[in-house]
Amino acid sequence: MRLIPTAWAVAILLLTSSTTQATSSPPHSQRLSPLKQITTASPSLLSIEYYEDGPADGEAVILVHGFPFSIDSYASVTPLLIDRGYRVIVSHLRGFGGTRFLHPNTPRSAEQAALGSDIIALMDALNIKNATCAGYDWGSVAVNSATALWPERCTRMVAANSYLVQNRSTAWVPSDPNTEATMWYYYLFLTPRGAAGLAQSPKEWTRTLWTKNSPNWNFTEEYLDLTTTALYNPDFVDIAVNFYRNRLLYAPGDPAFVDLADRLDSQPPITVPAVTLDPEESVVLKPADASASAKFFTGPRCHHRLPGIGENIPYEAPQAFANAIFQVHNLDNGDDECGAI
Ligand SMILES: *[C@@H]1O[C@H](CO)[C@@H](O)[C@H](O)[C@H]1NC(C)=O
Numbered sequence: 001m002r003l004i005p006t007a008w009a010v011a012i013l014l015l016t017s018s019t020t021q022a023t024s025s026p027p028h029s030q031r032l033s034p035l036k037q038i039t040t041a042s043p044s045l046l047s048i049e050y051y052e053d054g055p056a057d058g059e060a061v062i063l064v065h066g067f068p069f070s071i072d073s074y075a076s077v078t079p080l081l082i083d084r085g086y087r088v089i090v091s092h093l094r095g096f097g098g099t100r101f102l103h104p105n106t107p108r109s110a111e112q113a114a115l116g117s118d119i120i121a122l123m124d125a126l127n128i129k130n131a132t133c134a135g136y137d138w139g140s141v142a143v144n145s146a147t148a149l150w151p152e153r154c155t156r157m158v159a160a161n162s163y164l165v166q167n168r169s170t171a172w173v174p175s176d177p178n179t180e181a182t183m184w185y186y187y188l189f190l191t192p193r194g195a196a197g198l199a200q201s202p203k204e205w206t207r208t209l210w211t212k213n214s215p216n217w218n219f220t221e222e223y224l225d226l227t228t229t230a231l232y233n234p235d236f237v238d239i240a241v242n243f244y245r246n247r248l249l250y251a252p253g254d255p256a257f258v259d260l261a262d263r264l265d266s267q268p269p270i271t272v273p274a275v276t277l278d279p280e281e282s283v284v285l286k287p288a289d290a291s292a293s294a295k296f297f298t299g300p301r302c303h304h305r306l307p308g309i310g311e312n313i314p315y316e317a318p319q320a321f322a323n324a325i326f327q328v329h330n331l332d333n334g335d336d337e338c339g340a341i
């Protein structure tokens with residue numbers, strides 16, 4: 001090992017930190033604010049924290065984040081949509097930010113039916129008849145489920161990784177070992193050790209998951225800190241581990257969702273106009289062509305692969321994410337061209 005003389009080390013440090021200074025505050029390390037709270041009704045009584053902007057009579061767009069992320073992923077997408085006259089709603093998932101369960105006995109379930117129902121419950125509370133439902137990662141699970149079950153409410157969909165609704169009968173079908181290795185945290189979260197680790201250090205867990213799952217994404221420490229604040233939620237750990245435990249059949253669903261959960265097992269197709277996005281630098285959910293998930297789409301659909309982009313698409317490629325929303329709005333206007341976004 002070669003040791004760097006101290007003076008050199010200091011010089012390098014200064015150089016590095018001045019370079020970091022210049023690039024560590026991209027405009028999209030912004031926090032969405034101010035936030036509002038609204039109480040949603042059945043099946044789970046929640047107080048959902050959300051950001052809203054744009055004209056009240058604009059076409060509604062609901063944006064749903066992933067894990068471990070926050071609504072701030074959408075900080076740069078939101079102004080692009082507002083410029084075009086949309087009414088934009090960005091909400092924290094159950095277990096994130098200021099979203100709270102109002103009843104201590106409500107099961108802390110993150111099953112797909114619950115995440116999808118929360119979108120519809122939020123629309124009900126806000127008196128929104130229909131919307132474009134858009135998401136990535138867990139947000140894709142949420143918008144896929146909501147759109148498959150309530151196509152009259154989510155009348156257009158934008159989703160990363162196309163279609164992530166799970167048929168539980170296939171939960172124990174193994175993947176090849178390299179794929180299983182990328183899913184190490186799914187299995188660790190089945191154990192008390194995994195839950196304790198996440199509770200101990202949400203920030204370092206987030207750093208590790210981002211680094212491993214989007215290896216070419218140079219996120220800033222500032223954005224990591226900003227996101228981590230949304231993970232200090234009393235239900236965060238329960239919700240995070242439940243998502244993986246439920247998908248691997250190690251945690252039962254909430255009985256309140258049993259009918260919806262059964263319907264989702266049949267993997268109902270997306271019948272409304274859809275734009276799907278596969279980030280090429282995502283490790284766990286590997287990019288694919290449209291044909292891989294074609295059977296899940298019976299309406300007009302455009303599919304795009306995004307080179308150089310990892311899991312957090314709205315943060316890494318805000319213009320592409322916004323363009324996907326513009327494109328899905330033209331899909332049922334007789335313009336079914338799937339041009340580059
Ligand atoms: C959405 O609701 C509006 C009224 O709020 C209605 O005019 C429009 O046709 C609906 N869109 C779809 C696709 O159902």
Ligand SMILES: *[C@@H]1O[C@H](CO)[C@@H](O)[C@H](O)[C@H]1NC(C)=O
Nearest residue numbers: 215216217218219308309316
């Ligand atoms: C991220 O940083 C690495 C190493 O510093 C560099 O090689 C790479 O080009 C950067 N990627 C992007 C997308 O800026």
Ligand SMILES: *[C@@H]1O[C@H](CO)[C@@H](O)[C@H](O)[C@H]1NC(C)=O
Nearest residue numbers: 167168169170262265266267
């Ligand atoms: C789920 O998948 C299994 C195995 O492929 C299949 O037999 C079953 O019919 C599917 N469930 C539903 C509800 O469609």
